[in-house]
Amino acid sequence: MITLHGFGPRLGLPDASPFVLKIDAYLRLAGLDYKRVSGLGNMRKAPKGKLPFIIDDGELVCDSTFVIEHLQSKYNISLDEHLSDSQRAIAFLLRSTLEEKLYWCTLYFRWVDDDGWQVVKPALFGDMAAPLKWFVPALVRRGTRTATYKQGTGRHNPEDILRIAREVLASVDTLLDDGPFLFGEKPCSTDAALYAFLAQLTLANIDSPVNRIASEYPKLLGYSEHFRDSYYSAPDQ
Numbered sequence: 432m433i434t435l436h437g438f439g440p441r442l443g444l445p446d447a448s449p450f451v452l453k454i455d456a457y458l459r460l461a462g463l464d465y466k467r468v469s470g471l472g473n474m475r476k477a478p479k480g481k482l483p484f485i486i487d488d489g490e491l492v493c494d495s496t497f498v499i500e501h502l503q504s505k506y507n508i509s510l511d512e513h514l515s516d517s518q519r520a521i522a523f524l525l526r527s528t529l530e531e532k533l534y535w536c537t538l539y540f541r542w543v544d545d546d547g548w549q550v551v552k553p554a555l556f557g558d559m560a561a562p563l564k565w566f567v568p569a570l571v572r573r574g575t576r577t578a579t580y581k582q583g584t585g586r587h588n589p590e591d592i593l594r595i596a597r598e599v600l601a602s603v604d605t606l607l608d609d610g611p612f613l614f615g616e617k618p619c620s621t622d623a624a625l626y627a628f629l630a631q632l633t634l635a636n637i638d639s640p641v642n643r644i645a646s647e648y649p650k651l652l653g654y655s656e657h658f659r660d661s662y663y664s665a666p667d668q
């Protein structure tokens with residue numbers, strides 16, 4: 432049995448973490464049975480202090496990239512066999528861009544930006560019991576603000592961060608010309624990552640400046656809805 436350890440359904444998505452949602456979507460693409468184990472308490476059990484991790488028949492694997500490598504090799508999953516070498520290279524570069532660039536822009540407008548925080552705080556910590564709810568949200572926000580600053584994105588002004596996000600989203604929009612999936616009719620493993628990162632901007636219940644930029648590219652919403660409708664029978668599932 433595979434258990435996926437994440438934060439849980441938030442903002443109208445199966446998980447408000449794109450990295451957790453990436454594994455959730457991958458497990459569905461691969462047709463593997465799994466159970467979600469949700470909650471902030473997972474953070475304490477995460478060997479690298481980050482989610483997601485999976486436990487697969489007692490074996491713990493963390494980091495979404497290593498989780499996919501593990502599942503691919505253990506269960507002989509071949510979602511990428513139809514890709515050319517150049518498509519594989521594009522897929523790798525796209526994943527890196529989503530994870531190393533778009534992620535931080537999304538994070539900034541949820542955690543650092545005051546308007547985003549007004550939505551994220553109740554959505555993520557609303558069901559936290561007292562006395563934790565009095566200090567944990569501010570503590571986690573401070574940690575995320577520091578991480579965003581140290582990574583570098585947090586040193587830019589909001590307009591520049593939005594320019595970075597726009598360049599990524601416009602490039603993804605161009606790549607999606609041959610839909611409905613990244614490389615046409617048949618999904619590949621990178622569709623799990625693409626869906627996970629786009630859904631945070633196209634399907635999540637949060638109206639942030641970066642989500643508004645995503646809405647200027649209708650193919651991004653079309654792609655997210657098609658993936659959701661193909662692999663999740665209900666939007667919140």
Ligand SMILES: N[C@@H](CCC(=O)N[C@@H](CS)C(=O)NCC(=O)O)C(=O)O
Pocket residue numbers: 448449450451480481482483493494495496578
């Ligand atoms: N490289 C990791 C990144 C995972 C990641 O950044 N997870 C975030 C949630 S979106 C997290 O757990 N952050 C908590 C922290 O940094 O304290 C992966 O691919 O799984």
